[in-house]
Amino acid sequence: MQLHVIEEPTCDYCGRNDLGVCNDCNRWRPHMLINKNRAVYRYNPFLKDLITRFKYRGDYILIEALSLMIKQTFITAYSKLPKKTVLVPIPLSSKRLQNRGFNQAEAIAKCLPYPTVQLLRRTEGEKQAKKNRKQRLTMKNPFELMDQVDAELIILIDDIYTTGATIHHAAQILKENGYRNISSFTLVR
Amino acid sequence: MNDQAQRLAGRLLLHEELQLSEPEMTHYLATNKLTALSPFLKNFLSLQCRRCGNKQRHLFGEMPCSNCKKTHAYCRKCINMGRVMACTPLYWWTGPKPVWPQLAHPMVWSGQLTPAQQKASNCIYHAIKTGQASLLIHAVCGAGKTEMLFEGIAFALKSQKRICLATPRADVVRELLPRFEQAFLGVEIVGLYGGNGAHQQTGQLTIATTHQLLRYQHAFDVMIIDEVDAFPYHADPSLPYATKRAQTQQATTIYLTATPREKRLKRLPTIFVPVRYHGYPLPIPQLKIVPLFDHSHGLTSLWTWYKGRTDPNRQLLIFTATIKQANQLFPVIKRRYPDQRVMLVHANDAERIDKVRQFRDKQLDILITTTILERGVTFPSVDVVVLQADHHVFDQAALVQIAGRAGRDPKDPNGDVIFIYSGKTRAIAHAVRAIKRMNKKAGF
Missing domain, CATH: 3.40.50.300 (P-loop containing nucleotide triphosphate hydrolases)
Incomplete structure (x- = not known):
């Protein structure tokens, strides 16, 4: 078992390559919150262990092993970006950030050649990983805007895209505050 | 106080492992009952993790820490026990020594020693x-x-x-x-x-x-x-x-x-x-050599031995060198002996504890395992087969230990031990010699 790079997504919305177009995407698409999501790797047990070690145990430098692939995938998936493109990593709640010592989404954003801006703040809440599908989809939006930026395109950055709830919550807040053009990029789909 | 002393004395813990409230923490630190120790020992140019003693440079990582806003080192070697990093101390109890209950007769065991x-x-x-x-x-x-x-x-x-x-x-x-x-x-x-x-x-x-x-x-x-x-x-x-x-x-x-x-x-x-507690000698391994390119990988030897084994009521432990091999063997054994309850266990197995217990309770007949069950575990009446005993994971100590799984019960002090291999290694020869020597010393 090893890393499985997603070369050609089968779903043009969420960027997965194992099933065709997925149910989750059919639910999100009409909301027109994000243009598309792209991911570097497919989720598998090997990657699960890697994420556990990187994110939960906090072995930060593992990102170095992935950074080249992250950059390459990003450049292929998002060629010809406008000049004013800004990366917005999904924030952690302050308590969780204190426990972990770093934000994994920021670590991923650092691998990419665009400026990172911390636009969002997260109110305290349950871990997304501990919730089931229904809880994720019905929960209230945990994000709020804490800054302004002049950007033509915002790319949200996160580690894992599962149901898409996190990304779409964040995108909704941005949309409500007048940002029109939003995409997202994750390490795993 | 003695409760905390019992719980914390002699331990080297991270902040979150202490499980003390903030006021307790400050109080203990102020009264020197708890001492904060630097997490890394700095020698001339090298670092050493205080918790695990790691000095190897490649097992230290650097991270931009959001708490202290600096980029600093952390230890990767013992990271599975919670991260030790430069800005968080390890805590060590320097308060009163713990007092343990005074017991006149703590031991209630009344067995007889040989x-x-x-x-x-x-x-x-x-x-x-x-x-x-x-x-x-x-x-x-x-x-x-x-x-x-x-x-x-x-x-x-x-x-x-x-x-x-x-x-x-x-x-x-x-x-x-x-x-x-x-x-x-x-x-x-x-x-x-x-x-x-x-x-x-x-x-x-x-x-x-x-x-x-x-x-x-x-x-x-x-x-x-x-x-x-x-x-x-x-x-x-x-x-x-x-x-x-x-x-x-x-x-x-x-x-x-x-x-x-x-x-x-x-x-x-x-x-x-040199003597087992029941007074019987250690079972001597039987060696079965198979040709290097044997298409059955030694399984033919296993089938022949199985047919003629001394006591068919015994359970069977089959040791393989790798998890992969164990996975391949599992369906083969199952097909060959459909009326036997066969199970497979290895280190990454989530149900490992359960399976070993089932085997011990005789709910299973054949257990395929990697070296994880080589020592320390006791099953009363088993035969033991080692496939590919010439693999390098089976060193002398491992083989002696594996052979020692058989014949543990006074009711059944014997047990077949079979090593199947295609090239006799030094480990195999030395293991057999060591077992014979120990039996000799015990007077058999």
């Missing part, structure tokens, strides 16, 4: 009483090492000493814990291994995997190290480092082994126990 066991038991008792620095007990598999320890441990408990029994495997901790709980009544015994969540408890008697000792410093007056020559103890330098640090200055260390191979160990004062 003369050989009694001799070793007396030596252990004596070593603990006089504060002898170290003692090596070289006892064959099935000699009854655990029982030999009881008198010494009882003495140490009575004299309010703190004792640790360290073993390389979690399975062994799980097996020993109930035995000690039965033998010692009213004593606080705690079993520690990765992932059992008990590392908040402490007791006067601690049974732990060697890795758990990374959380201790100057804690134990008596340190008993089981299977000193087993993986990973002899392969990972942080484990000897941790066991050494976990002892107090005047501690007595007792090493237990069935296969001493390190020169260092051979120089220690040694007691040799």
Whole structure:
């Protein structure tokens, strides 16, 4: 078992390559919150262990092993970006950030050649990983805007895209505050 | 106060492992009951992790820390026990020493020791009483090492000493814990291994995997190290480092082994126990050679032996060198013996504990396993087959231990031990020779 790079997504919305177009995407698409999501790797047990070690145990430098692939995938998936493109990593709640010592989404954003801006703040809440599908989809939006930026395109950055709830919550807040053009990029789909 | 002293004394913990409230924390730190120690020891140019002793540069990482806003080092070697990093100290109890309950007769075990066991038991008792620095007990598999320890441990408990029994495997901790709980009544015994969540408890008697000792410093007056020559103890330098640090200055260390191979160990004062507790000799492995390019990979030998085995009622343990091989073998065995209950167990198996218990309860007939069950675990009546015994994971110590799984019960003191291989390795030859030599010494 090893890393499985997603070369050609089968779903043009969420960027997965194992099933065709997925149910989750059919639910999100009409909301027109994000243009598309792209991911570097497919989720598998090997990657699960890697994420556990990187994110939960906090072995930060593992990102170095992935950074080249992250950059390459990003450049292929998002060629010809406008000049004013800004990366917005999904924030952690302050308590969780204190426990972990770093934000994994920021670590991923650092691998990419665009400026990172911390636009969002997260109110305290349950871990997304501990919730089931229904809880994720019905929960209230945990994000709020804490800054302004002049950007033509915002790319949200996160580690894992599962149901898409996190990304779409964040995108909704941005949309409500007048940002029109939003995409997202994750390490795993 | 004594509660906290019992819980925290002798331990080296991260902030979140202390589980103290903020006011308690500040109070203990202000009154010097708790001391914050720097997490890394800085020598001239190198770093050393205080918890695991790691000095290797590639096992330190750097991270931009959001708490102290600096980029600093963290230790990757012991990261599975919670991250040790430059901006968070390790805490160490410097308050009053813990007081353990005074017990007149902690031991309720009333079994009988064999003369050989009694001799070793007396030596252990004596070593603990006089504060002898170290003692090596070289006892064959099935000699009854655990029982030999009881008198010494009882003495140490009575004299309010703190004792640790360290073993390389979690399975062994799980097996020993109930035995000690039965033998010692009213004593606080705690079993520690990765992932059992008990590392908040402490007791006067601690049974732990060697890795758990990374959380201790100057804690134990008596340190008993089981299977000193087993993986990973002899392969990972942080484990000897941790066991050494976990002892107090005047501690007595007792090493237990069935296969001493390190020169260092051979120089220690040694007691040799060559007889099994039931008085029968160790089963001698039968060697079955198969051609190198045998298409059945030695399975034909297994089928022939299985047909003619001495006691078909025995359970069967099949050892394979790798998890992959075990996975391949599983369906083959199942197809071959459809009326037998076959199961497969390896280190990454989530249901491992359950499966081993099922095998012990005789709910399974055949268990395919990797070397994880090579030592410490006892099944009353089994035959043992080692496939690809010439693989490098089966070194001499491993083979002697594996052979020692058979014939553990006085009701069935024999058991077939079969090594199947295509090229005889030094390990195989030496293992057989060692077993024969031990039988000879025992007078057979």
